[in-house]
Amino acid sequence: MLNNKVSIASGSYKEIRLWDVSTGNPIRTLTGHTDAVWSVAFSPDSGTLSSGSSDGTILLWTLARAN
Structure with a gap:
């Protein structure tokens, strides 16, 4: 949850997008994987998102919360 909004994460080629499910708008894009x-x-x-990739890595992302 970011900014007190429910969000969902989706993975695609090399990136992860966080979405506000109430509006359908993207909140943030996370990059770091190479596959x-x-x-x-x-x-x-x-507070944390984990992601696994074909590049053989698992990344942990700290998600900031705003009040």
Whole structure:
């Protein structure tokens, strides 16, 4: 959850996009993988996102929260 809005993450080739599900608008794009992203998951507190890629890496993303 970013900015107190429900969001969803989607992976694609080399990037992850976070979406505001209430508006359908993109919130943020995360880059860092060098090949296709196959898996994304939020931590239980929604403060961290993990992503797995065909490049053989798992990245952890700290998601800032705004009040």
